[in-house]
Amino acid sequence: MRIVAVVVVAVCFLASCASDPLSGCSKEADGSLDCSQQDLEGANLWNLRDTDLTGANLSGANLTGPDFDTDLTGANLTEADLSGAILGGAKLVGANLSRANLKGARLFLANLTGADLNYADLTEANLSWADLTGANLRGANLRGADLVSANLTGFVDLVSANLSGANLKGANLEGAILVSANLVSANLSGANLKGANLEEADLRRANLTEANLEWANLDVAIDDEYTTWPAGFDPEAAGVIFSPLE
Numbered sequence: 124m125r126i127v128a129v130v131v132v133a134v135c136f137l138a139s140c141a142s143d144p145l146s147g148c149s150k151e152a153d154g155s156l157d158c159s160q161q162d163l164e165g166a167n168l169w170n171l172r173d174t175d176l177t178g179a180n181l182s183g184a185n186l187t188g189p190d191f192d193t194d195l196t197g198a199n200l201t202e203a204d205l206s207g208a209i210l211g212g213a214k215l216v217g218a219n220l221s222r223a224n225l226k227g228a229r230l231f232l233a234n235l236t237g238a239d240l241n242y243a244d245l246t247e248a249n250l251s252w253a254d255l256t257g258a259n260l261r262g263a264n265l266r267g268a269d270l271v272s273a274n275l276t277g278f279v280d281l282v283s284a285n286l287s288g289a290n291l292k293g294a295n296l297e298g299a300i301l302v303s304a305n306l307v308s309a310n311l312s313g314a315n316l317k318g319a320n321l322e323e324a325d326l327r328r329a330n331l332t333e334a335n336l337e338w339a340n341l342d343v344a345i346d347d348e349y350t351t352w353p354a355g356f357d358p359e360a361a362g363v364i365f366s367p368l369e
Contacts (some may be wrong), residue, residue, distance in 0.1 A: 151175075159199075175199045181208055221259075231269075241280075255279055265289050275299050307368070312351075326350050327368050336361075 148158040159177040177199050193213035201219050206226040213233045221241045228248045235255045242262040249269045257277035267288045272295075275281075279299045287307040291314050299319045307325050312332040320340045327347040334353055342362040352358055359365075 176203050177201045178203060180204045236277075260284050270294050326363070327366070331356075 157175045162180045204224045217237045226246045233253045247267040251271040254274045261280045264285045270291045272293045275296045285305045290310045293313045295315045297317045303323045308328040315335045318338045324344045328349040330351045345366040347367045
């Protein structure tokens with residue numbers, strides 16, 4: 124009897140007999156899950172397509188599924204806590220992440236096409252090589268974020284976004300709307316800003332070495348003596364105003 128008991132316990136441990144982290148979620152009539160307000164901290168989850176996770180606590184959760192196939196397409200993550208979450212390669216197409224806490228989240232290679240990230244906190248998040256085509260990042264906090272080689276085309280809305288200290292080296296920002304964006308000390312070296320709207324953007328101490336500024340609107344943008352422009356570029360002629368940081 125003892126041997127059997129030990130075997131049962133061992134099998135249970137290996138098979139993860141712990142309670143289902145989604146047990147508190149309810150199934151909707153259309154088959155989707157409603158996990159709003161649930162505490163899923165530290166859970167291992169990756170198939171949450173069309174799930175309502177409004178206000179859910181997913182801090183530190185591992186959402187990277189096998190072969191980077193996490194599917195959160197169309198999921199509602201409004202105001203969800205995803206700080207430090209691992210979402211490498213995740214599918215977040217059309218997901219609602221407005222006002223979500225994504226501080227330090229790992230979103231490298233993630234597909235965020237058409238995602239709503241307005242006023243989301245992406246401080247120091249890793250978005251390198253992520254696809255943010257057509258995403259809404261209005262008012263988002265991307266301070267210190269890693270956006271190396273990220274795709275931000277499709278008239279991405281970055282109005283009033285905080286990109287101070289962000290690394291946008293080699294990022295594709297063609298047509299991006301960066302009106303009143305904070306780009307202080309941002310690394311935009313080699314970035315494609317063709318046709319981007321940088322009106323009233325703060326470019327003080329920014330590095331724009333070898334950036335493509337063809338047809339970019341820099342009217343009333345501000346720079347200082349530490350701003351590095353592409354060779355031969357005349358910021359004053361482009362409408363940039365010199366305004367040193369105090």
